[in-house]
Amino acid sequence: MLSQSSYAALVAHGIKPTVQRLAVMGYLLEHRCHPTADEIYTAMSRVLPTFSKATVYNTLSLLEENGAVVRILVDERRTCYDVHTAPHAHFYCHQCGRLHDVQAGDTLSLPAVGGLPEGSRVESVSLTYRGLCPECLARQQADSHATFANP
């Protein structure tokens, strides 16, 4: 059933389905919390130890070129991937590094604001919020109290 939808996703984007591509797509469909190439590679290695890192990168590039996946450059430490390709924003916690989806209303479908280079072709828009997530914010406040208490 899952492999079925991986299959559908690949075919829908004109990508020839191979075992490896189905596995990568399947992983992305099951793990929608923006995995990295390395997370995918590690997970796949457990299942089929002959999977190669190069294949993961090749496949992710292929998926991205064909619009089956979106690349997210938010965290300087990581490049993340998302099968959720409809326009949406992200909230990035620079403490724990987690990346949350955010509904962006129509902000992202706004016709490009003035100031874009004259005659350019806009292909995508990304909107990212950065800050501290509730958990890290709470932890930080707790820590600063503790520091006051035990200097």
Next chain:
Amino acid sequence: MLSQSSYAALVAHGIKPTVQRLAVMGYLLEHRCHPTADEIYTAMSRVLPTFSKATVYNTLSLLEENGAVVRILVDERRTCYDVHTAPHAHFYCHQCGRLHDVQAGDTLSLPAVGGLPEGSRVESVSLTYRGLCPECLARQQADSHATFANP
């Protein structure tokens, strides 16, 4: 006069001005087209060959932590820096890699749209457009014509 404003910029952000920091800040003030750490390092090496890569990275981190500079993660190949810290958007051409400033109107000062994690603290917002700049768009169209003419 330029070193004067580098000086002012550092002091304004509570950063102790050293020769190296003044040089990095000076470079950023003169080159507002989003240089990378490596570009800064190369340029500085020419002037003072004992400048170290580590110093460039240390200095850029320091400047960023103190809000004197903004880090831009748009191009998977590069991390760029910008002294233009007031909220503004960017247009990134994925062909030539150039990064243009874009006036974003009040989009960026919008109170965060619904859907942000409850109780989180937003510290910054970034809005990026991707696509082809006028030059690359024209070149691409010219190329495809050429291909048609001489297969």
Next chain:
DNA sequence: GCATAGATTTATAATAGGTCTAAATTTTAT
């Protein structure tokens, strides 16, 4: 069914951007 060409995957080497460390130098305070 088999040979062959083309596509895909694999393993590994190479590259590049960035970080870490420890020593050297400079600055600051006394």
Next chain:
DNA sequence: ATAAAATTTAGACCTATTATAAATCTATGC
């Protein structure tokens, strides 16, 4: 002038990603 603290330096190191070339798989014509 001296000692402590901060900063810079050089270079080793790390990690993510890309490149390369061989091996394997797939599809197709015979």
